[in-house]
Amino acid sequence: MKQIKLLLEDYIALLRVGIHEHERQAPQRVRVNISAKLRQIPRRDDLVETYDYTSMIGAIQELTGTHFNLLESFAASLADKILSDQRLTEIEIELMKLDILENGRIGLRYHFRK
Secondary structure (H helix, E strand, O other), X not given: OOOOEEEEEEEEEEEEEOOOHHHHHOOEEEEEEEEEEEOOOOOOOXXXXXXXXXXXXXXXXXXXXXXXXXXXXXXXXXXHHHHOOOOEEEEEEEEEEOOOOOOOOEEEEEEEEO
């Protein structure tokens, strides 16, 4: 079985996310990785046959003005936005807060299938 997964890797978004007061004061850097599976392989060399990568970035940017208490809530909202496109069947989103720990990163990996 052939399949195509579209990838967005190492995108740094400034998100308002977290339950602590210092996280509510200002956006924080979150690394976003997305893998989205196409329903079918494009038959023609035409953008209408696939999902435009820039739409992933647009979905992230649409959510940056909203505060989320949990990364899980942001991931679910992002997945809903991206998977509203019928050309996609599943998505995996990895989010990593880059500035919370001095010696590492914390985050999650969210997988959803239609």
